[in-house]
Amino acid sequence: MIEIRDGKKVLITPVSAEDLKDIHIGDIIYLDGSLTTCRDVAHRRVVEEGREIPVDVRNNAILHAGPIIRPLENDKFEMVSVGPTTSMRMEKFEYEFVQTTGVRVIVGKGGMKENTANACKDFGCIHCVIPAGNAVVAAVCVEEIERAEWRDLGMPETLWNCRVKEFGPLIVSIDAEGRNYFEEKKVEYNKRKDEQVDLISKQVGFIK
Amino acid sequence: MTKEVQVQKMTETMAKFVGYTGKVLPDDVIAKLEELRAKEDSPMATVIYDTMFRNQKLARELDRPSCQDTGVLQFWVKCGTGFPLINELEGLLKEAVVKATFETPLRHNSVETFDEYNTGKNVGKGTPTVWWDIVPNWDGCEIYTYMAGGGCTLPGNATVLMPGEGYEGVTKFVLDRMTSYGLNACPPLLVGVGVANAVETAALLSKKALMRPIGSHNDNERAAKMEKLLEDGINAIGLGPQGMGGNYSVMGVHIENTARHPSAIGVAVNVGCWSHRRGHIVFDKDLNWTVTTHSGFEM
Numbered sequence: 368m369i370e371i372r373d374g375k376k377v378l379i380t381p382v383s384a385e386d387l388k389d390i391h392i393g394d395i396i397y398l399d400g401s402l403t404t405c406r407d408v409a410h411r412r413v414v415e416e417g418r419e420i421p422v423d424v425r426n427n428a429i430l431h432a433g434p435i436i437r438p439l440e441n442d443k444f445e446m447v448s449v450g451p452t453t454s455m456r457m458e459k460f461e462y463e464f465v466q467t468t469g470v471r472v473i474v475g476k477g478g479m480k481e482n483t484a485n486a487c488k489d490f491g492c493i494h495c496v497i498p499a500g501n502a503v504v505a506a507v508c509v510e511e512i513e514r515a516e517w518r519d520l521g522m523p524e525t526l527w528n529c530r531v532k533e534f535g536p537l538i539v540s541i542d543a544e545g546r547n548y549f550e551e552k553k554v555e556y557n558k559r560k561d562e563q564v565d566l567i568s569k570q571v572g573f574i575k
Numbered sequence: 576m577t578k579e580v581q582v583q584k585m586t587e588t589m590a591k592f593v594g595y596t597g598k599v600l601p602d603d604v605i606a607k608l609e610e611l612r613a614k615e616d617s618p619m620a621t622v623i624y625d626t627m628f629r630n631q632k633l634a635r636e637l638d639r640p641s642c643q644d645t646g647v648l649q650f651w652v653k654c655g656t657g658f659p660l661i662n663e664l665e666g667l668l669k670e671a672v673v674k675a676t677f678e679t680p681l682r683h684n685s686v687e688t689f690d691e692y693n694t695g696k697n698v699g700k701g702t703p704t705v706w707w708d709i710v711p712n713w714d715g716c717e718i719y720t721y722m723a724g725g726g727c728t729l730p731g732n733a734t735v736l737m738p739g740e741g742y743e744g745v746t747k748f749v750l751d752r753m754t755s756y757g758l759n760a761c762p763p764l765l766v767g768v769g770v771a772n773a774v775e776t777a778a779l780l781s782k783k784a785l786m787r788p789i790g791s792h793n794d795n796e797r798a799a800k801m802e803k804l805l806e807d808g809i810n811a812i813g814l815g816p817q818g819m820g821g822n823y824s825v826m827g828v829h830i831e832n833t834a835r836h837p838s839a840i841g842v843a844v845n846v847g848c849w850s851h852r853r854g855h856i857v858f859d860k861d862l863n864w865t866v867t868t869h870s871g872f873e874m
């Protein structure tokens with residue numbers, strides 16, 4: 368579901384393919400609902416070992432991150448600090464991961480490539496980045512950690528199933544049409560870089 | 576004060592200061608980020624800068640590290656030969672990191688190589704890094720602290736160019752790195768460049784350059800001119816905050832240099848991310864300290 372709240376576009380889980388139709392690369396959105404941290408080994412377990420993911424992420428969101436958690440009483444936990452980790456490490460697994468789990472929103476750091484872009488297009492999913500280095504902003508958007516699965520993986524790799532409120536800002540880097548913000552940007556950056564190298568080189572001929 | 580009490584006092588001061596630098600950015604970094612924020616006009620860049628400033632405010636209020644990656648600790652020590660704790664210094668800095676790790680808390684970022692396990696204390700063989708500069712006939716000690724995060728360590732690169740490639744080659748070497756790795760290292764970046772006689776001297780200088788205050792210039796006129804050219808050039812690439820596009824890419828470019836062999840130019844590049852957690856503290860022989868980077872720090 369999508370709601371406009373104080374001018375903010377908020378995506379609320381469960382998210383349908385229809386909800387993603389009007390979301391495009393470069394858009395700024397926020398997330399309410401179910402967000403589960405999920406990174407390297409969890410992807411490997413689902414894709415390579417064919418294990419069933421113990422948290423249902425279908426129509427929900429995952430976050431590439433390894434948080435700092437404080438254990439509370441009665442098997443409850445507090446999110447102290449959470450920031451995204453480089454999404455590219457999960458690129459290799461992401462097509463099959465999206466296909467198998469039915470996840471709709473992937474949040475991480477930096478761009479991803481064709482595997483993920485194809486998954487987004489084929490199964491109706493988006494990849495977003497949350498500005499990195501903002502561990503406290505992200506942590507205070509977590510209202511509660513509802514479940515913790517695959518705890519044998521240790522704190523960074525455990526699936527921490529969080530209920531979040533206006534988690535963001537999330538900048539859409541791959542949309543459900545498969546357009547890829549970072550890949551398009553890189554073409555621009557490299558073009559301008561080549562121009563600048565030429566320009567500067569004309570002024571630094573110090574070896575005569 | 577007995578030697579033991581002195582060591583304890585300096586360890587406590589360093590542990591507290593290191594922890595503080597993980598929560599509050601240096602004054603010059605904040606001022607520069609404010610300046611760059613004011614010069615961005617796109618909604619995306621504005622939202623990203625707003626998030627960054629809100630994060631720093633929350634980190635201070637909730638007393639938590641502002642970025643979850645509190646890095647590997649590195650210390651640049653300029654120690655007078657007459658400083659009373661010169662013999663104890665390296666050991667006490669390690670102890671200070673362990674203390675800061677549990678008190679702050681900092682993330683455990685020391686993985687022993689080859690044995691490949693995390694020590695769980697944030698220190699290991701050779702970590703924290705301590706570089707020494709010995710100052711003759713002085714009884715004080717100056718320490719730069721730095722949290723080297725994973726993301727901003729990744730773009731580091733060094734090579735030796737042939738003189739024929741010249742400073743044009745240096746330019747290309749630095750700019751290529753900005754679009755391949757720099758954009759994922761949480762811009763706006765502080766870029767350090769070493770130009771020296773070999774690969775190791777250039778590499779060391781490229782990191783040392785990141786300790787300089789933002790807005791400072793190389794003493795050599797041509798080197799300072801090149802700093803400006805590179806700064807404008809990287810800004811023109813338009814990486815913007817988080818590499819997502821904007822009017823500016825960097826907080827500055829600092830070049831440090833030495834003389835070179837006639838047949839070689841050593842060049843290296845290192846970057847600091849927007850969360851540039853460097854600190855500077857000076858001790859006198861009685862362990863009175865002055866912090867130049869963080870006006871809000873107190874014991």
Ligand code: SF4
Binds near residue numbers: 642644724725726848
């Ligand atoms: S590059 Fe810097 S700000 Fe970004 S996640 Fe790493 S340490 Fe934090």
